[in-house]
Each structure stands twice: as structure tokens, then as C-alpha cells.
Amino acid sequence: MEQTQKRETGIVRSNRETARGHYVIEVELPGLFGVVCPGQFVMFRPGTGETPLLSRPFSVCSQTETGETTRIELLYRVVGAGTARMALLRQGDTVNVLGPLGRGFDMDEGRRVILVAGGVGVAPLIFYAGLRRAREEDSGRVRIVAYVGAADEESIVGVERLEPHCDEVKIATDDGSRGFRGTVTELFRNDVKYYEKKAVVVRACGPRAMLSALADVLDGQGIACQVSMEERMACGIGACLGCAVKVRLGDGSVGYRRVCKEGPVFDMEDIDWHEN
Ligand SMILES: Cc1cc2nc3c(=O)[nH]c(=O)nc-3n(C[C@H](O)[C@H](O)[C@H](O)COP(=O)(O)OP(=O)(O)OC[C@H]3O[C@@H](n4cnc5c(N)ncnc54)[C@H](O)[C@@H]3O)c2cc1C
Ligand code: FES
Numbered sequence: 642m643e644q645t646q647k648r649e650t651g652i653v654r655s656n657r658e659t660a661r662g663h664y665v666i667e668v669e670l671p672g673l674f675g676v677v678c679p680g681q682f683v684m685f686r687p688g689t690g691e692t693p694l695l696s697r698p699f700s701v702c703s704q705t706e707t708g709e710t711t712r713i714e715l716l717y718r719v720v721g722a723g724t725a726r727m728a729l730l731r732q733g734d735t736v737n738v739l740g741p742l743g744r745g746f747d748m749d750e751g752r753r754v755i756l757v758a759g760g761v762g763v764a765p766l767i768f769y770a771g772l773r774r775a776r777e778e779d780s781g782r783v784r785i786v787a788y789v790g791a792a793d794e795e796s797i798v799g800v801e802r803l804e805p806h807c808d809e810v811k812i813a814t815d816d817g818s819r820g821f822r823g824t825v826t827e828l829f830r831n832d833v834k835y836y837e838k839k840a841v842v843v844r845a846c847g848p849r850a851m852l853s854a855l856a857d858v859l860d861g862q863g864i865a866c867q868v869s870m871e872e873r874m875a876c877g878i879g880a881c882l883g884c885a886v887k888v889r890l891g892d893g894s895v896g897y898r899r900v901c902k903e904g905p906v907f908d909m910e911d912i913d914w915h916e917n
Contacts, residue, residue, distance in 0.1 A: 644675065644741060645675060646675070646739060646740060646741065646742060646878075647674060647675060647739070647740070648737065648738070648739045649670045649671060649674065649737075649738050649739075650671075650735055650736070650737060650738075651668040651669055651670045651671075651735070651736045651737075651738050652668065652669045652733060652734070652735060652736075653666060653667070653668055653730045653731065653732055653733065653734045653735075653736060654667040654668065654669050654712065654732060655667045655732060656727075656728070656730045656731065656732070658728075659716075659798060660795060660796060660797060660798045661795045661796060662718055662719045662796075663716065663717070663718050663719075663761065663796070663798045664716070664717055664718075664719070664727070664728055665702070665714055665715070665716050665717075666714065666715050666717065666727065666730065667712055667713070667714050668712065668713055668714075668715070668736055668738060669710050669711070669712050670710060670711045670712070670713065670738060671709075671710060672709070672710070672711070673706065673711060674704075674711035674713070674738075674740070674741070675740070675741050676704075676741075677701045677704045677713070677740070677741040677745070677768075678741070678744075678745030678746065678748065679701070679745050679746050679748070679765050679766075679768035679769035679772055680700065680743070680744070680745035680746040680765045680768075680769070680846075680867075680869045680905060680906040681700075681701060681740065681741040681742060681743050681744070681745040681765075682698045682699055682700045682701065682740065682741075682742050682743055682765075682877075682905060683698070683699060683701060683713070683715070683738050683739060683740030683741065683742060684696035684697065684698055684738070684739040684740065684742065684877040684878075685697055685698075685699050685715065685727070685736060685737070685738055685739075686723070686736065686737045687726050687727060687729075687730055687734065687735075687736055687737075688735060688736070688737060695723070696737065696739065696877060697723040697724065697727075698742075698871075698874045698877050698901070699715040699717055699764070700715070700716075700764045700765040700768075700846070700869065700871075700905075701713050701714070701715065701740070701741065701764075701765070701768060702714045702715055702716045702764040702765070702767050702768055702802075703767065703768055703771065704768070713738075715764070716761055716763070716764040716767070716798060716799060717761060717764075718760065718761045718798075739877070739878075742877060742878070742901060743900075743901055743902065743904055743905050743906070744903065744904060744905070744906050745765075745906055746765070746769055746844055746867050746869070746906050747867060748769075748772065748773070748776070749780065750842050750865065751783075751840075751841060751842030751865070752781065752782070752783055752784065752840065753783070753784045753786075753836070753837070753840050753841040753842070754770075754773065754783060754784070754785045754786070754841070754842055754843075754844060755785075755786050755787075755788070755829070755836070755841055755842070755843045755844070756769070756770060756785065756786070756787040756788065756803070756807070756843075756844050756845070757787075757788045757790075757825060757826070757829055757843060757844075757845040757846075757847070757851075757855055758787065758788065758789045758790065758799065758825070758845070758846055758847055759790045759791075759825055759846070759847020759848050759851035759852075760790070760791055760792075760796065760798070760847060760848065761798060762845070762846035762847030762848070762851070762869070762871065763789055763798055763799035763800075763802075763803065763846070764799065764846070765846050765869050766787065766799075766803070766844060766845075766846055767799050767802045767803055767806075769844055770785050770787065770803055770806035770807055771806050773785065773806070774806045784808050785806060785807045785808055786807065786808060786809045786810075786811070787803050787807045787809070787810045787811065788811050788812075788813065788825050788828055788829045789803065789810060789811070789812050789813070789825065790812075790813040790814070790815075790824055790825025790826075790828070790847070790851070791812075791813075791814055791815075792814065792815045792816070793814050793815065793816045793818045793819075794814055794818035794819040795818075796814075797812060797814065797819060800812065811828060811832075813825040813827070813828040824851070824854065825847075825851065826851060826854040826855050826857075826858055829855070829858060830858045833858060833859075833862060833864075836864070838862055838863045838864050839863065841864055842864070842865045842866070842867075843855075843859065843864055843865070843866035843867070843909075844866075844867055844868075844869075845866060845867070845868045845869070845909075846868065846869040846871070847871075848871070849870065849871075849872070852868050852870065852909075852912075852914070853914045853915075855868070855909070856909055856912070856914045857914075859909065865908075866908070866909040866910075867906050867907065867908055867909065868906065868907060868909050868912070869904070869905045869906045870886065870900050870904055870905050870906075870907060870912075871905065872884045872886060872900040872904075872905075874900065874901050876901070877901045878901065878902075879899050879901055879902035882897075882899065884899055884900040884901050884904075885897040885898065885899055885900070886898060886900055886904070886907075886912060886913075887912070887913040888907070888911050888912055888913060889910075889911055889912075889913055895913055898911075
């Protein structure tokens with residue numbers, strides 16, 4: 642059954658810089674917004690207008706229902722005009738939020754989970770790890786190990802949010818200023834041989850180059866992996882085809898899938914990593 646999406650006017654509760662150029666914004670939405678699955682996203686814009694093309698997609702980093710309102714957090718990096726405007730928002734400002742959108746991660750699979758995050762790709766993985774822990778009473782103990790990568794120490798985000806939910810958090814920086822020197826996928830490549838293949842699942846989010854490198858690391862390993870892809874989007878609701886990615890279909894042919902509708906979460910093996 643298709644999930645209902647809502648366009649709501651929300652109120653900014655806080656918007657703080659947590660690392661250089663990286664912010665966490667908390668927004669209060671009226672009533673029950675709809676249950677967000679980690680990996681799902683919202684189209685977000687400052688102000689109350691309805692123009693979808695001015696909205697930007699962001700993964701939900703947390704959701705809290707208070708009964709009468711819903712609070713969501715987004716973790717974002719300032720990269721251009723839209724996110725620069727977001728960074729200027731203050732407590733009490735109004736914003737426009739459309740969601741929840743897209744397909745999230747499968748939540749029940751695997752008792753041993755590996756998270757691989759590049760930059761702000763950590764946002765949906767924080768939500769995922771928190772929810773897996775919260776559900777342990779029903780599902781049993783889950784072991785979660787996170788690999789977090791960034792350009793340098795000052796750009797690392799989300800580690801303090803992951804740590805309470807993870808058994809271990811491993812960090813990689815391109816310049817070696819914190820943790821392993823190199824990419825997060827190189828760090829994971831060094832460890833992959835120690836994991837019991839059939840017992841673990843991987844959940845990943847980050848730039849396409851990182852996900853493509855992860856696909857190389859996992860090639861032939863027999864480890865199930867889902868990735869959240871942060872392709873550029875225009876409409877965010879399946880109408881413009883601007884976010885299509887090339888996929889391998891079951892019969893061996895190739896096709897296209899919309900990241901905003903059929904994704905942003907895909908099984909890693911379904912994506913044609915070398916052709917997009
Ligand atoms: C499903 C999904 C979830 C996302 N979740 C998050 C998140 O949790 N936190 C976060 O910070 N960002 C996230 N993004 C990316 C975010 O939407 C873009 O950074 C944002 O739209 C940029 O808007 P802008 O107006 O500031 O930049 P623009 O002026 O539109 O672009 C500035 C620069 O960033 C580049 N750029 C824009 N969008 C992307 C993109 N999607 N991928 C790579 N480069 C891009 C442009 O080419 C340009 O160089 C997500 C994207 C998708 C599709
Ligand atoms: S962004 Fe328009 S179809 Fe996906």
C-alpha cells in the first residue's frame with residue numbers, strides 16, 4: 642500500500658552548526674506527520690510557499706512523536722544557495738515540508754549490522770541505528786559497527802549521535818587527521834575478511850563514488866547490502882525522471898529507476914555502478 646505524503650508548514654525549533662559547514666535543524670510539524678522509515682526523505686524549503694522545484698531533498702535523521710506534534714531532524718551540509726538559506730533559519734521561522742517520501746531501509750534483516758557512511762550520508766544511518774536498538778526487545782540483540790568517513794577531522798559529523806547505538810564506530814579521514822588515513826571504503830576493505838558473511842548485512846549512504854567503491858569491496862563477498870542514493874532531484878515525487886539511475890533487471894537486461902520513488906534505498910546488487 643502506498644504511504645500517504647503530507648505537505649506541512651513546520652516551525653523551526655533549533656538550527657545549529659555541529660561541525661564546519663554542517664548543521665542539524667529540528668522542525669516541529671503539526672499532528673501526526675506519518676511514520677518515517679530510516680532512509681526515507683522529505684522535500685524541504687524555507688517559508689510557506691508551495692513551489693516544489695525550490696524544495697531540496699534531505700534524509701530524515703530522527704523523528705519524535707509527541708502526540709500532538711511530530712519533530713524531525715535533518716543533518717545537512719551547506720553546498721549551495723538552498724542550503725545556505727537553510728543555515729539562516731532561526732527558532733520560530735516557518736518551513737515547508739513534504740513527506741515522508743521514497744523507500745527506506747529494510748529494518749528487520751540481520752543481527753549483525755555494518756553501517757558505512759560518507760559525510761552527511763550518516764544522517765539516515767543514525768536514524769536506522771537508533772531504531773534497531775529501540776526494537777531490540779522484540780527482535781533480540783543486534784551488533785552494530787559503523788564506519789564513518791570524511792575529508793578531515795573538522796568535517797566529521799554524526800559520530801556522537803551514532804556512538805550510543807553502536808558497539809563500535811570506526812573513523813576514516815582522507816588526510817589522516819582523525820582515525821584511519823584514507824577513504825571509509827578502504828578502511829572497511831581491510832576488515833571485511835573478518836566478518837561472517839552470511840550473518841552480516843550492510844547499510845550505506847554517501848556520495849555515489851563512495852557507494853561505487855563499496856560495491857567493489859563487496860563484489861563476490863555474499864554480504865547483503867542496501868544503499869541510500871543521494872542523486873540530484875528536481876520534483877522529488879516521481880514526475881520529472883530527473884533522478885533516474887540505471888539498474889540491472891532480473892532477466893539480465895537494464896532499465897531505469899527513479900531514486901525519489903523506487904529509491905532512495907536500493908539493493909546494492911541491483912544498481913549498475915559502472916554505467917551511471
Ligand atoms: C534522497 C536524498 C537525501 C539527501 N539527504 C541529504 C542529507 O541528509 N543531508 C545533506 O546535506 N544533503 C542531503 N542530500 C543532498 C541535498 O539535497 C543537496 O545537497 C541539496 O539539494 C543542495 O541544495 P543547494 O541549493 O544548497 O545546492 P545547489 O545550488 O543545488 O548545488 C550546489 C552544489 O552541490 C551539488 N549538488 C547538489 N545536489 C547534490 C546531490 N544530491 N549530490 C551531490 N551533489 C549535489 C551541485 O552540483 C553544486 O555543485 C540528499 C539528496 C537526496 C536526493
Ligand atoms: S526527482 Fe523528479 S522523478 Fe525523481
